[in-house]
Amino acid sequence: MKGVVNAVRHHLAVVGSYLRVGLLNFVQYRTDFAVAVANALVGLVTQVIGLAVIFGQTTQLNGWDHSGLLVLVGVFFICSGLLGLVIRPSMQTLMEAIRLGTFDFTLTKPADSQVLASVQTVAPQAATDLLVGVGVIAWTLVSDGQGLHPWQVGAFLVALACGLAIIYSFLLMLSTFSFWFVKLDNILVVFEGLFQSAGRWPVSIFPPWLRLVLTFVVPVSFAVTVPAQAIVLGVDGATLAAAVGVAVLFLTGSRLFWRHALRHYTGASA
Amino acid sequence: MSTITVRDLRKTYVVPVREGGVKAALGALVRRRTREVEAVQRISFDIAEGEVVGFLGPNGAGKTTTLKMLAGLLHPTSGEASVGGHVPWRRDHGYLRSMALIMGQRNQLQWDIPVIDSYRLNRAVYRIADADFSSRLDELTDLLDLGSLLDKPVRNLSLGERMKCEVAGSLLHQPMTVFLDEPTIGLDVAMQRRIRSFIAEYNRRTGASVMLTSHYMGDVEALCQRVIVIHHGRLLHDGDLAGLVRTFSATKTITVEFDADADVAADLGGLRDHDDVTITDQSAHGLTVEVPKDRAPQVAARMLSTLPVADLTVEEPPIEGVIERVFTSQDEA
Numbered sequence: 001m002k003g004v005v006n007a008v009r010h011h012l013a014v015v016g017s018y019l020r021v022g023l024l025n026f027v028q029y030r031t032d033f034a035v036a037v038a039n040a041l042v043g044l045v046t047q048v049i050g051l052a053v054i055f056g057q058t059t060q061l062n063g064w065d066h067s068g069l070l071v072l073v074g075v076f077f078i079c080s081g082l083l084g085l086v087i088r089p090s091m092q093t094l095m096e097a098i099r100l101g102t103f104d105f106t107l108t109k110p111a112d113s114q115v116l117a118s119v120q121t122v123a124p125q126a127a128t129d130l131l132v133g134v135g136v137i138a139w140t141l142v143s144d145g146q147g148l149h150p151w152q153v154g155a156f157l158v159a160l161a162c163g164l165a166i167i168y169s170f171l172l173m174l175s176t177f178s179f180w181f182v183k184l185d186n187i188l189v190v191f192e193g194l195f196q197s198a199g200r201w202p203v204s205i206f207p208p209w210l211r212l213v214l215t216f217v218v219p220v221s222f223a224v225t226v227p228a229q230a231i232v233l234g235v236d237g238a239t240l241a242a243a244v245g246v247a248v249l250f251l252t253g254s255r256l257f258w259r260h261a262l263r264h265y266t267g268a269s270a
Numbered sequence: 271m272s273t274i275t276v277r278d279l280r281k282t283y284v285v286p287v288r289e290g291g292v293k294a295a296l297g298a299l300v301r302r303r304t305r306e307v308e309a310v311q312r313i314s315f316d317i318a319e320g321e322v323v324g325f326l327g328p329n330g331a332g333k334t335t336t337l338k339m340l341a342g343l344l345h346p347t348s349g350e351a352s353v354g355g356h357v358p359w360r361r362d363h364g365y366l367r368s369m370a371l372i373m374g375q376r377n378q379l380q381w382d383i384p385v386i387d388s389y390r391l392n393r394a395v396y397r398i399a400d401a402d403f404s405s406r407l408d409e410l411t412d413l414l415d416l417g418s419l420l421d422k423p424v425r426n427l428s429l430g431e432r433m434k435c436e437v438a439g440s441l442l443h444q445p446m447t448v449f450l451d452e453p454t455i456g457l458d459v460a461m462q463r464r465i466r467s468f469i470a471e472y473n474r475r476t477g478a479s480v481m482l483t484s485h486y487m488g489d490v491e492a493l494c495q496r497v498i499v500i501h502h503g504r505l506l507h508d509g510d511l512a513g514l515v516r517t518f519s520a521t522k523t524i525t526v527e528f529d530a531d532a533d534v535a536a537d538l539g540g541l542r543d544h545d546d547v548t549i550t551d552q553s554a555h556g557l558t559v560e561v562p563k564d565r566a567p568q569v570a571a572r573m574l575s576t577l578p579v580a581d582l583t584v585e586e587p588p589i590e591g592v593i594e595r596v597f598t599s600q601d602e603a
Contacts, residue, residue, distance in 0.1 A: 010397060017394035024383045105378040107343050109395050110366035116395075263345055266283060 014111050015119050022086075022122020036125035040077070040132045047073050047200060062205045067144050068232035069202070074137035075228040076200050079163060081130030083195075087168050089121040091175040092188060098178045098265075107265070114258050118172065137231070148231065155230040158240055162247035163223030167195075169250035170219055172258065179261040195220045202228070219250070273447060273479040274317035274340065279349035281310040281335050281503075309335040311503040312349065319446075322473050322480040324494035324511075328597050332503040333483045337449045340481070341371040353447055367396055370445040372437055374452035379424045385435045386420040389442060396443035403442065410438040413468055430461035437465065441472060448472075450482040454489055466492045487589045501597055515586045518596045522566040523585045524573065527556045532578030539576025544569070560587065 026032065051073070055066040064072070094117045097103040106116050141148065174187050203211050203221035214221035226243050229235050287303045288294055310332040317323050327333045338344045340351055342358035342365065351358055356365035379388040393403045411417055414434045424432060437453065450469065454462040470493055473480050484490060490497060490511070497514055499507040507514050528534055538557065541547055547569055551558035557577075561569045566584055573579060586592075 013394045017391045021380055021383060021387060021391055024387055025380070100376075102376055102378065104338070104341075104343050104371065104373070104376070107361065108341055108366060108369075108371050110363035110397075111395050113361075266344065 011111060011115050014115065018119045019086075019122050023124055025122070026124040032123075032125045033128070036128045040128045044073070044077070044132055044136065062202065063233070064202050064204075067140050067146075068228070070140040071137050071232050072202055072224065072228035073200060074133045074135075074140065075160070075231075076224050077129045077133030077136060078160070079133075079167070079199065079224055080195070081126050081128070081133060082164055083167060083171075084123055084126030084129060086119055086122050087171060088126075088188070088192075089123045090118050091171050093121040094175050095178045095188075103265075107262075113262065114172070114255065118168070141231075152231055152234065155235050155240055156227050159227040159230050159235065159243050162243040163227055165247040166219045166250045167223050169247075169254035172254045176254070176257050176261045179265055191218070191220075194218055199224045216246075219246075222246075273319045273321075273354055274315075274481070275350075275352045276316070276336075276340070277314050277350045278312045279310055279314070279336065279339060279351055280308070280312050280347045281332070281339060281344060282347040283307045283309055308503050310339070310346075310500075313500060313503070313505045315498055315505065315508055317479055317481060319479055320473065320477040322470075322482065322493050322495065324490035324497040325481055325483045325500070326490065326497055326593060327483075327500040331500050333500060334451055336500070337371070337451055337481065337483065341369065341449050342366065343371075367443060368445055369447040369449065370440040370443070371449045372440045372451065372453055374433065374450075374455040377424070377432065377436060379432070379436060379439055381425050382423055384421050384423055385416075385427075385439070388424070389420075389439055392439055392442050398443055402444075406442055406444060407438075410441065413471060414438055414464070430457050430464075433457060433461070433465065434468075437468065444476060446476065446478045448478050448480045450480065450484075452484055453482070454484060454486055462486065462488060463492075469493055487593070491589065499593070499596065506596060511589065512586075514596075515589065515592050519587055519592045520563060521560045521587060522563050523550075523558060523560055523587050524566065524570055525556065525558045525583050525585070526573055526577060526579045527581040528554075529578040529580045534578065535576075539572065541569075541573065541576075 048070070051066060051069050054061065055069075059065060061069065094103070097106065097117075097120075103117075106120070107113055109116055171188070171191065174191065177187070198206075198214055199220045201221070203214055203225040206214060206221070211221075222243075226235060226239065229239075283306070284304045285307050286298070287305050288298045313332075313336065325333050325336070335344065339346050340353055340358050342361040345359045353365065354368050356362060356368075358365065379385060380391070389403075389407065392398070393400075398406075411420070414437070416434060416438055419427060419431050419435055424435070427435065433453070441448070448469075453469070454465050457465065466489055469480060469482075472478065473493075480493070482489065482493060495510060497507065497509070497511055498505065499514065507517060509517075534554075537543070538549075541549070541559070546562050546565060548560045549557065550560055557573075559569070559573075570582060570584055574582060
């Protein structure tokens, strides 16, 4: 037990150190922050205008009203911010490192290689998306005069954690393919495109086959819809348990795949 | 006691095979052909605690593959290895904390931030106690003259400065086994000497075992009491440098300096008549010849008796030449 606590403490210290390095890197390029703010605001304005156009014609979109979809947009921005903060840039670095051979150094470090690979690059400017997301949800709830039950907040946090775990595992699996197929950078661009276009809408508006795809194959919508649902419509215990189950499945699968890939790592040539 | 033990270590890579041209490229999309390349073929050796061993071979000989297996990066196809009692490719954290891999061609320091911040990252990863970190950093800063570099972003350092910082960063956790892959590549002569003397000092102070690959024989001559030579993945020689020269060099070099005022006969005292004597350099002031090892005493005696010799030396040929000859003869065989 003491060993596990020590290991967790060590890995938290490592993650903290990488976050610190990310912040230091970020300070070196301050204009990135201005660009990130502009980018988040343009994204938000576009989405809000789109919703205004839709709700000019109707009051409901498959059970979701205007406020509900604004909350979903907020959750989308929170997910986007958390992914963009550490996971997405680290996965890009991982693919590049495998191609160039610098991944060797990750493997020689006395810490879990998956943890190191997953936190090695931090992009603090992505926190802008996170703040925008929290702001949109808070503003929507306040302007509707709607309070939140602690159960809703708890369910939201559990669903959000599951959603992030699912997307993280999915991205890790995609990136792990780099051990065999060296040039795979575009695969993250394809994922980003899907996430940006499908993640902004509740998964229930898509036809059943696409819903399955967006939940299990490319799990982008599911990760955004369930947390938003926890705030707007409420979720039952079974849905939350399913979210936890799917998250555990994805985390285990990606972990096994990672370990399998390490056995086949050949490194870049000297 | 052996720190590194290697037995019948073998690594085979599967590489794609494709002929040139569009047709072959399209064909490879449908049916991928591969072949096996034996990068390392059943090599065995031992390295004792505190020993500095040169690992030599031409490009593609299997040196880096062997180092990477010993550093735990690659799983071997077959064979066994133990480093400090650990099986490297299990990569247990105890092992990773006890060794370092330094590659001259690749950086691990964070590019955009000051060197000291990368070191602090290593402190967290290797769980180095604050007091140890400070004292080791002071020692390394002193030995490698890093004082003015620690606060600079890595991208602003010259190649030599970067290498010094890389080496120091990799040794902050004081590893007892160090694998160095071309640590002086691309560096100027002064910086090469600096890195070499530092490695020797680190080895002396800590008693760490060091395994070094380099194409610069200066590195090997300055640091290694022993060399392991591999070619095409096979072990060719394991012993001291002088032994390598004795085993693989069939010739000796005789250099003479003439008396300043003396006339030298055009036939060089009959030296030109000997088929087994090769004149490699000749001027009004002296002469250098290469002769078969067993004939060296007779030829030297003849030169002393027939030429106006002021000074004469008999030497083994330069180590670079011997190594080159080893590899060439193996390729021809």
